[in-house]
Amino acid sequence: MKHKNSFELFDYWTEKRGARTAPSRTDIEPADIRTLLPHVFICDLSADGQLNFRLAGTALCALHGRELKGSAFASLWLADGVRNAGRTGASVATGATPAVLSLDCLSQGGRVAQAEMLLLPITGPSGLNDRLIGLLSIFDQPYWVGHEPVVGFSSTGIRFIDQAREPVFLANRPEIRLPTPRNFAEAFGQNRKKVAHLVVLDGGRRD
Structure with a gap:
């Protein structure tokens, strides 16, 4: 982890977790993380195993x-x-293992911003591991x-967090680098098509 918001949410989550593998949704008090709320989201698994947004902060929607x-959840990524x-x-x-993603965010105009996503x-309510709380933080x-x-994310790296280690060491854990498109202009072109005077973006869903 690199962004201060990620450390703040992780510390709060760890406190609420206690000796459990994960805290309950009811343990999370919005007032406790009010400065992070615009960037926070909650997802749960549907019956078909797809992860969907239940809540999404205003900054993430904007x-x-x-x-x-x-x-x-996966529809935010390039195809x-x-x-x-x-x-x-x-x-x-489902596995109760936190993860941190390094992201490139591609805008509609082809601009790129770097971000970090904590999951x-x-x-x-059932007590089962079937949902997550996440946070998206943009650097600079x-x-x-x-x-x-933003029309799509591209994951450039991922690290899974060993809960047995102290948070102070998390920034030094190795990150698994992931392949990215050769260039974002190409990726952007692959995710859109023209219909009359409109541009339709492909979110990647395959029924």
Whole structure:
């Protein structure tokens, strides 16, 4: 982890977890993390195993220029990263192992911002590991964020967090580098098509 917001949420999650593998959703008090709420989201698994947004902070929705509640977690990625993103999210939710993703965020105009996404498991009413709480933090936030929507993420690295280690060591854990598209212009072109005067973005869903 590198962003201070990630450390703050991780410390809070660890406190609420106690001796358990994951805290309950009811343990999370919004007032306790009010400064992080615009960037926080909660996802749960549907009956078919797909991870969907139950809640999404205002900053995250503004970043994409749309309401995210009810949409698929993996739909935020460019087409070539949808499957891996879905598997990673589901692995965190069901396996109770936190993860940190390094991301490149591609805007509608082809601009790029670097971000970090923290994924932490939480349990639902059933007591089962079937959901997660997450946080997206953008590094050196560029001027266009909130004005030019992001059309897709590309994961550039991932690290799973060993809960037995102290948080002070987390920043030094090795990151698994992931392949990225040769260039974002190419990736952007692969995720859109023209219909009359409109541009349609492919979210990667395959029914």
